[in-house]
Amino acid sequence: MSTDEAGQGGPSSRGQGNSAEHHGGSGRSLIQLITPAGERISHPEFDPWLQDITDEHLCSLYEDMTVIRRIDVEATALQRQGELALWPPLLGQEASQIGSGRALRQDDFVFSSYRENGVAYCRGVDLTSIIRVWRGNASSGWNPYTINMATPQIIIGAQTLHATGYAMGIQNDGADAVAVTYFGDGATSEGDLNEAMVFAASFQAPVVFFCQNNHWAISEPVRLQSHVHLADRATGFGIPSLRVDGNDVLAVMAATRVALDRARRGGGPTFIEAVTYRMGPHTTADDPTRYRDANELEDWAAKDPIWRVKSLLERKGLLTEELQRHVDDKADSVAREMRLACTSLPEPEPLDVFKHVYSSPNTWLDRQQDHYSRYLASFGDPAGAPSEEGAR
Amino acid sequence: MTQMTFARAINAGLRKSLENDPKVILMGEDIGTLGGVFRVTDGLQKDFGKHRVVDTPLAESAIIGTAVGLAYRGYRPVVEIQFDGFIYPAFDQIVSQVAKLHYRTQGAVKMPITIRVPFGGGIGSPEHHSESPEAYFTHTSGLRVVSVSNPQDAHTVIQQAISCDDPVLYFEPKRRYHDKGEVDESLDPRTALPMDAARVLTQGTDVTLVAYGPLVKTALDAAIAAADEGVSIEVIDLRSLAPVDYATLEASVRKTGHLVITHEAGQSGGLGAEVAASITERCFYHLEAAPVRVTGFDIPYPYSKLEMHHLPGLDRILDGVDRALGRPNSLSGLEG
Numbered sequence: 001m002s003t004d005e006a007g008q009g010g011p012s013s014r015g016q017g018n019s020a021e022h023h024g025g026s027g028r029s030l031i032q033l034i035t036p037a038g039e040r041i042s043h044p045e046f047d048p049w050l051q052d053i054t055d056e057h058l059c060s061l062y063e064d065m066t067v068i069r070r071i072d073v074e075a076t077a078l079q080r081q082g083e084l085a086l087w088p089p090l091l092g093q094e095a096s097q098i099g100s101g102r103a104l105r106q107d108d109f110v111f112s113s114y115r116e117n118g119v120a121y122c123r124g125v126d127l128t129s130i131i132r133v134w135r136g137n138a139s140s141g142w143n144p145y146t147i148n149m150a151t152p153q154i155i156i157g158a159q160t161l162h163a164t165g166y167a168m169g170i171q172n173d174g175a176d177a178v179a180v181t182y183f184g185d186g187a188t189s190e191g192d193l194n195e196a197m198v199f200a201a202s203f204q205a206p207v208v209f210f211c212q213n214n215h216w217a218i219s220e221p222v223r224l225q226s227h228v229h230l231a232d233r234a235t236g237f238g239i240p241s242l243r244v245d246g247n248d249v250l251a252v253m254a255a256t257r258v259a260l261d262r263a264r265r266g267g268g269p270t271f272i273e274a275v276t277y278r279m280g281p282h283t284t285a286d287d288p289t290r291y292r293d294a295n296e297l298e299d300w301a302a303k304d305p306i307w308r309v310k311s312l313l314e315r316k317g318l319l320t321e322e323l324q325r326h327v328d329d330k331a332d333s334v335a336r337e338m339r340l341a342c343t344s345l346p347e348p349e350p351l352d353v354f355k356h357v358y359s360s361p362n363t364w365l366d367r368q369q370d371h372y373s374r375y376l377a378s379f380g381d382p383a384g385a386p387s388e389e390g391a392r
Numbered sequence: 393m394t395q396m397t398f399a400r401a402i403n404a405g406l407r408k409s410l411e412n413d414p415k416v417i418l419m420g421e422d423i424g425t426l427g428g429v430f431r432v433t434d435g436l437q438k439d440f441g442k443h444r445v446v447d448t449p450l451a452e453s454a455i456i457g458t459a460v461g462l463a464y465r466g467y468r469p470v471v472e473i474q475f476d477g478f479i480y481p482a483f484d485q486i487v488s489q490v491a492k493l494h495y496r497t498q499g500a501v502k503m504p505i506t507i508r509v510p511f512g513g514g515i516g517s518p519e520h521h522s523e524s525p526e527a528y529f530t531h532t533s534g535l536r537v538v539s540v541s542n543p544q545d546a547h548t549v550i551q552q553a554i555s556c557d558d559p560v561l562y563f564e565p566k567r568r569y570h571d572k573g574e575v576d577e578s579l580d581p582r583t584a585l586p587m588d589a590a591r592v593l594t595q596g597t598d599v600t601l602v603a604y605g606p607l608v609k610t611a612l613d614a615a616i617a618a619a620d621e622g623v624s625i626e627v628i629d630l631r632s633l634a635p636v637d638y639a640t641l642e643a644s645v646r647k648t649g650h651l652v653i654t655h656e657a658g659q660s661g662g663l664g665a666e667v668a669a670s671i672t673e674r675c676f677y678h679l680e681a682a683p684v685r686v687t688g689f690d691i692p693y694p695y696s697k698l699e700m701h702h703l704p705g706l707d708r709i710l711d712g713v714d715r716a717l718g719r720p721n722s723l724s725g726l727e728g
Contacts, residue, residue: 111461139492143500150464151497155488161454162489165461165469172417172443172467179461191481195454202449356499357533359557363588364635365533 032245038311046254065094068118070331092279095305099252110149111159112182123147128341157190167205186217197237204268214278219291234271246276247305399569401543405550420472456485476511477520491534514567516696524657530634537634539563541608543573551581565606590637596626600644602653604630614709649680686712
């Protein structure tokens with residue numbers, strides 16, 4: 001059974017018109033398996049994809065979602081305390097990220113934006129790696145090959161092409177892995193995503209386009225970006241699409257499994273639109289109260305993805321005190337670990353700025369490095385040398 | 393040694409790279425069945441198959457962006473941008489992704505992508521088909537930029553570029569595609585002159601004349617003409633535009649005391665400015681006059697009936713040589 005989005009209490013109208021939710025859409029319903037009230041509803045098409053999801057498994061999804069929310073809250077606090085330069089919160093998008101992230105195989109390869117810390121968590125990322133970039137200690141947190149996830153992309157939509165190219169490589173290799181790319185609604189306006197869909201369709205590349213429609217591209221609402229459901233755009237490229245309730249962890253997981261299975265069997269790309277909501281700011285640098293209605297946030301808070309799965313566990317009698325304590329303890333320890341990792345990161349070495357620009361020597365750069373190293377040495381104490389205030 | 397055209401020499405180099413490394417994959421618009429609009433990839437798809445020589449949809453950002461993904465997967469993509477003026481839609485993928493991923497990932501991800509760009513004017517083309525965008529890329533850290541000027545180099549350097557673990561922009565002077573020259577196909581690219589080295593083509597004592605790509609031939613013609621006037625020019629084929637082989641340039645300028653650099657690209661912010669400044673810094677006391685640039689004008693590439701005014705020709709280069717030497721020239725009598 002599907003639930004019509006209108007019945008979900010879509011975003012409140014602010015009289016700006018052209019809401020993608022109400023105008024020009026195909027009227028496609030959202031795939032939903034858990035109602036906002038936490039009721040499990042059956043779905044003959046997607047239920048078969050979740051047959052292995054035991055009660056224990058469901059509890060672990062609840063745990064994952066709780067932990068990544070805690071990571072997110074802790075990182076936001078670290079930013080507010082001046083320990084991180086910036087943080088892009090995923091608050092509200094836990095079901096989209098855990099539901100899809102847990103559907104992937106380890107030999108699949110993820111190309112994401114900067115917001116997919118929940119997916120990185122599913123890939124087994126070390127928390128120090130997540131924090132390093134936002135503290136300004138490195139340009140990327142992890143070696144992509146250790147968790148099969150590329151360095152998060154900041155340029156909107158650029159990663160969708162990388163995933164498509166990687167998928168073409170998988171195809172050439174005759175492997176059955178899948179490249180999965182994550183992006184937001186804003187990226188659907190970019191040329192790169194559109195070019196990626198052209199290439200993916202042309203070569204029938206095993207790539208899954210996973211769009212988290214969180215309704216806001218910084219301050220630009222999705223209704224400014226599209227007059228049709230984002231999932232419907234894929235149709236024009238000849239790419240099958242699924243439109244799923246992004247706050248429903250089981251629906252997201254089922255949809256992702258459908259898409260992955262299609263790709264593994266040579267069926268080519270799939271586009272998933274996970275309809276969710278970014279409950280916090282775009283990053284810690286912006287202020288959503290300037291651009292969005294408080295009622296809208298309230299509407300979506302009622303559809304909180306964690307609260308939803310928690311209600312389901314309660315209904316099933318699975319939410320024991322022991323489970324809740326276990327989940328809370330895990331979240332606490334992960335948060336502690338991340339805070340410690342953050343504050344104990346070693347300062348990078350000055351001459352590290354020159355490292356890895358090229359894979360082999362470059363005479364221009366070697367000369368600049370040599371000159372700068374002499375300059376630093378002229379202070380006697382290199383650590384005290386360069387600052388805006390000067391040291392002379 | 394075999395006589396072959398410039399285009400054929402690149403083709404033969406690509407063929408060798410495809411044969412030697414199964415991870416080499418060619419991609420671009422019209423490069424398969426058609427063999428490329430300049431036929432540089434002629435016959436390669438027939439011999440290596442559609443998965444090694446890939447005809448892509450018309451989308452430059454995607455051609456580069458998917459090459460990034462292939463490089464992530466361990467491939468060595470060689471992509472063709474059909475014409476110089478079509479590279480701009482791919483600019484972000486080149487400068488923000490291809491150039492920076494090795495740095496961004498602290499060396500974990502290699503981007504051994506070769507981007508072939510037929511460039512430059514002189515063939516009577518319409519807009520967007522005659523540009524010299526190399527300075528945009530020499531300004532971007534993480535990229536290597538080369539331009540070849542003769543069939544032998546074209547053959548060798550394309551193989552060196554493909555086997556280089558850094559991304560390389562390989563600028564092909566399209567007006568020289570049909571020039572013929574001797575090519576020793578047995579020359580081992582690993583022991584040949586490295587692609588980041590400049591080459592002194594003629595020994596001279598009065599002026600160092602630096603050129604690359606399409607203007608190397610013009611510079612050589614200028615040196616012959618100057619010799620008739622009793623001026624001895626040392627012509628240097630820069631070959632590598634990033635990094636520039638300043639050691640070779642310095643050695644020459646210390647000897648001649650005069651520097652002229654020529655390119656088709658506009659003057660402001662061009663590579664000539666960089667070379668002039670760097671040589672001035674490095675051998676100021678050996679220079680007997682200010683370095684001279686003989687370049688295209690700071691204008692959009694003009695329509696083809698006027699392009700020969702924009703492009704430095706033999707006479708403009710000789711006039712530049714006269715300026716460097718303080719001989720009577722077109723600017724004589726002007727201050728500054």
